[in-house]
Amino acid sequence: MTTATAQPLPHVGITLNLTRDAKACAMCGVAVEHPVDRVDVNVGVRWHRLPGGNASDRAPRSLVVTFSRCEACAVRRQHAEALVELYPRVAAAQGARDVAALRFEAVLAVGDLLRAPISLDGAVSGNVSAVASARELALLLERVLAPALALPFSRDAEARQGIAGASPWAHVGPELRTAARDGLAAWLRARIAKPSSPVALPVPEGAEVLGCALCGVGTATAWRRFNVNPRPLGGSTRARALAAVACPVCADAIDRYGVGRTALAAALLAHAGVRRLGGVDDLEADLLAFAALPIGTPPNATPFEGADFDALRRDAARLGVTA
Ligand SMILES: [Zn+2]
Ligand SMILES: [Zn+2]
Structure with missing residues (x-):
């Protein structure tokens, strides 16, 4: 000392x-x-x-x-x-x-x-x-x-x-x-400033579609509300539009392409992590948007649950749309 x-x-x-x-x-x-x-x-x-x-x-x-x-x-x-x-x-x-x-x-x-x-x-x-x-x-x-x-x-x-x-x-x-x-x-x-994992929010009250209208995910860090006519998404004709929500990634696709199959394909690619180099006008995904499924269908645990993202990335690479 x-x-x-x-x-x-x-x-x-x-x-x-x-x-x-x-x-x-x-x-x-x-x-x-x-x-x-x-x-x-x-x-x-x-x-x-x-x-x-x-x-x-x-x-x-x-x-x-x-x-x-x-x-x-x-x-x-x-x-x-x-x-x-x-x-x-x-x-x-x-x-x-x-x-x-x-x-x-x-x-x-x-x-x-x-x-x-x-x-x-x-x-x-x-x-x-x-x-x-x-x-x-x-x-x-x-x-x-x-x-x-x-x-x-x-x-x-x-x-x-x-x-x-x-x-x-x-x-x-x-x-x-x-x-x-x-x-x-x-x-x-x-x-x-501590890094906290973003809070996962369930689909808000009032939504008639129980997951994201495009990818079907049941929780997201934010939700965008909108009304959707399921028909352009591959659903049957309905008398009225449904109160739906979109997760941030799918909301972005809807902002770019409007509600439709092009937005659905863009959202699928975005969730798969594929970066698009050109337009996606010619892209069409061979799947249904979640909002096109029967009302009451439980939401997905992950976006486009069941979609083969690996195959999608391989296809995208082959087409020159690189991941
Ligand atoms: Zn003291
Ligand atoms: Zn989504």
Whole structure:
């Protein structure tokens, strides 16, 4: 352990001198009367002149400064321990268990410093600042660990022995606050930008055709509503158009070619991953659009379920319509 230097602290808020039976909170620095928790910080070896000896006659003595934890910081410590249990792999990446707990404690403290408490479960609290996954915890460490490790009051243990802050985090100077704020903001942005798989939506209420009108898929990330006359799609003549929906790929084909067999062929190729080089006016798929099937037909699990996409790609390649 490095020895503390005699340099002045970069910032000192209002401090109190502690009475004998009080200790400072190792994290936020407030005075804790009748402390329960004991946090010993070994500052290093100090050489003491022996009584009665001459100037070169010195004996080593290790200096330990004792802190405690206030109630709020004790609760946060428990949360940190819980995170070690919840996310053992993230913890292991930080090193030994107590190192991980210390680091988790420090990053959670950033939230309290900035009055934006970080909870452990976003689902329960609806809190925007919640660590609810291993990824979020790893991101939090990535963004705020550096300033977080500089936060604890006990960090300058020797200079701070016998004193306490007048209020929580009073010892944290403006530069460190800015670094912590920037880190937390970056974390919040990173969380929002997280890659989540698009939500698969079922066919909306009111649609008479139970899957995409062309490919028949039953779930999609978005739906376009339209009315479709099944006849141009190979269905029988009906008295009226049906309320239908289209998945994004098929909606795109309908936008280009209108509802009909050309759109159906274009949608089939698009779902098969075939990139068309020319027009598709001459293409006609030998299959029925889903909307042309009897009403009540259950939707497909995948677009054009049952279609031989491999054969289609081979045919397309042969025709010079490359995949
Ligand atoms: Zn505290
Ligand atoms: Zn579709």
